[in-house]
Amino acid sequence: MPEGHTLRRLADDLTAAFAGRVVQVTSPQGRFAADAALVDGSRLLGADSAGKHLFVELEAERFVHVHLGLIGTFDVHAGVEEVPAPVGQVRLRLVAAGDGDPRGTSYADLRGAIVCDLIGPDRRAEVLGRLGPDPLRPDADPEVAWRRISRSPRPIGDLLMDQKVLAGVGNVYRAEVLFRHRIHPLRPGSTLRVGQWRAMWADLVELMAEGVRTGRIDTVRPEHTPEAMGREPRKDDHGGEVYVYRRTAMPCLLCGSAVRTAELAGRNSFWCPRCQPTFRSRAVQSASKDTTTSRGARP
DSSP states (O other): OOOHHHHHHHHHHHHHHHTTEEOEEEOTTSTTHHHHHHHTTOEEEEEEEETTEEEEEETTTEEEEEEOTTTOEEEEEEEESSOOOOOSOEEEEEEEOOTTOTTOEEEEEEESOSEEEEEOHHHHHHHHHTSOOOTTOTTOOHHHHHHHHHTOOSBHHHHTTOTTTSSSOOHHHHHHHHHHTTOOTTSBGGGSOHHHHHHHHHHHHHHHHHHHHHSSOOOSOGGGSHHHHTOOOOOOTTOSOOSSTTOTTSBOTTTOOBOEEEEETTEEEEEOTTTSOOOOOHHHHHHHHHHHHHHHOOO
16 A cells, blocks of 8 residues: 555645646546536646545635555656546546646546545545644644554554554555664554654654655665665565565564564564564563453453
């Protein structure tokens, strides 16, 4: 599933191509046809993202709400000579004719999204209200996420993927930010120190902003790049240089231990057992024993 930086970059591309322009809105596939007809010929004001949600704003306080899900794509083509016929199952097509605009003719095709709805400001506010702070938004408050994390016995690797706790972080950023801060993914959120959380948040802000700029996820520090270490670059369809993501059984770049993986929150989690040791505390161990005893007891 695309992570938050992908949606932020997409919002920026849509704004650059269409903001301020009257757009033709159609649904070649037909599933969005009724709503498309309501906004066809409207002026597109811009696009914004929050976590993994995209909002394309049209005049009269109308928004096209998009969630790409696992297979969705929204391809933006700016400055083309002509708009080609739709290919495949295009749910939504936006077209802005050149008409003297220096940006030229532009079009964008949405395919495979799990959400494509025309909504108003109240519904948009409702969606935003369910999300945790997004590291890519200037109005985000990391203390909101900290209050939830600091009170939760759930693993931090689970909490980071919960969009109600923190919006926009997906499996890659989860694995990588935990490695960069030497935190085991199964460590209970309530055992973290506030300084650890603030350092992780600052790291996510920087890493995800870089992802917006480059369009890929790179998380290794300069001293750990292939050039600096004299190693082969990563070969993976996700691109980018990472420490542990999708490197199961491969040697850790820092210590050489075999990277491990296990399912956590419905997705594979990756970590180094030496660089990210299992968290131990008497309080946690005692709570774990009490839970085990309770579960094993019969009424």
